[in-house]
Amino acid sequence: MGILYSQSVRNSILLFTGIGVGFISSAIIQPKIFSPEENGIIKLLVAVGAILGQLCSLGYPSALIKFKPILQKKGVDLSWLTLKYSTVGIILTIVVCSAYVIFQYFSTPTDSSAFSNYSLLIPIVAVSTLLFLNLDALHRAFFNSTAGVLQKEVIQRSFTLVLLGFVVFLKLDFDFFIIIYSLLFAFPPLMLLILKIQKPHSKNYSARSFPKALKKPFISVAGFGIIAGLSSSFIISLDALFIEGLIGTSHTGVYAVFGYFATLVLIPFRAIDRIASPIISQALNSKNFEEIKKVYQQSTLYLIILSGGLASVLISSYEQISIFLTETYAYGIQVMFILIISNLLDAITGINTSIIANSKFYRYNTYFLLGLIVISCITNYFLIPYFGINGAAAATFLSILLYNICKLLFIGLKFGFYPFTWKAPVCLFFPLGGLFAAYLLSLILPSGEHNLFELIWVVTLKGSIALTISLSAFLIPGLLPKLPSKKQPPHL
16 A cells, blocks of 8 residues: 555646646647637547557557566566567557558548548557557556656646747747647657666566466457457547537537546546556455455545545636636536536546456456447437537536446445445535535635636635635544555555
C-alpha cells in the first residue's frame, strides 16, 4: 500500500498540473481562437488516432502488466520484448493507413467532412499512441507510473499551450497548429524511451527467448487486451464519432469542450488506477485477496471524496462557465452536467477493471466492453437525432451505469467483496454538502457577467467553499483508513 499511496499522490499532482495546463488550452484559449468545427477536427483526430494506436499496440500493455511477475522470474528481457511488439505495431499501422489511402484514391468522390482534409495526420497520432502505450506499460510494470504522466499530461500539454501562444501572437493559421499539434504526440514516447535507455531494469533480465509455456496464455491475454483496449478507446471516442456523423463536426467541437470540463472529475481515479493495476497483478500472483479487497475499498472512499469534490466545484460554477464560453458554445452546458455525473459514477465504482483484467477472469472485461459498445451505439444512434449533443451525453451515462453495475456484481460474485462499505454514503455527504453550500452562496453573489475579474473571483470563492467542505472529510476521526507509510516494501 505504501507505493500505492506515494505514487498516487505524485500522479495526482502531475495530473492536476497537466489538466490545469490543458484546461487553459482546451477550455479557455481554443474556444476563443478556433471555431466549433476546428475544435471538432482536433477532437476527431485524437479520437481516431487513439483507436488505431490502441488496435496496433496488439494488446501488449495488458499482457505485460499481467505476466510481468512471471516473466521477471524467467529472466526475460522486457525491453527487448517491448521493442519487438512495438515494431510489429508500427508496421501494422503503416499497412492500415496505406490501405485507407488506397481505398480513398479508388473510391467514388463524395462530399466529405472537414475532418477528411486532415486524415493524413492520423498515422502520426496513431504510431505515437501505440509507442506511448507500450513504453508506459513497461515503466508501470516496474512500479514507475509517474514517468508517463509527467511526459503525456504535463510536458506535452505545456508544449501545446506554447504552440497556442504562437498561434495567437503570430496570427498563425489552423493548418499550422494542427500539424505541429500532431507531431507533439511523438514527444512522450520518445522521452520514455530515453528514460528507459538511461535507466534500464536489472541486467539479470537478459533472456530474449520467450518461454514456450507462456506463449499461449500471453497471446490469449494480448488478444483479449486488443479487444478490451480497442473497446475502451472506442467508448471514449464513440460519442464524437456519432455526433460528427449524425449532426456535424461543429457540434463535436462544442461537445469536446464540455467533455474536457467533465474529465476533471476523473483525475483522482486515473492517479490511483495507474499504480493500482501492477500492485493488483502482484497480489493476484501471490493470491493475496485480502490486499486486493483493502486496495479496492480504501481507494473507493478516497475517490468518493476527491472526485466528488471536483464534481461539486464544476457543477457550482456552471453559470459562470456558460457566461465565459458565450452563446457559441454555452448551448451545450447540459452536456457538462450529464458527463460529470457519468465520470463521477465511473470513478467511485473503483478500480474494478484492473481487478478483472489481472485475474483469470480477464476475458470478461472484454465481454463487458463489447456489451458497452453495443449499448453505446444503440443509444447514441437513437438519442442524438432527437436530443443532439445532450443525447450523446445521455447515451454515455446509460452505458457507463450499466457497465459498472455489471463489473461490480461480477467481482462480488467471483471474489466475494464489493467496493462500498457503510462509510461510502457518509463520505458522499461531504461533496453534496459542499455543493449545497456553494449553491447558497450563489444566491447572494453576482453572476460574474459584467467583467472577467468578477467572473474569476466568483468561481474561485464558490469552488473553494465546495472543495473545502468536501475535503473536510479527512478531518473526521476514523472515517478514512490511515494513510500507509512510504517505508512499506514496494510489493505492498
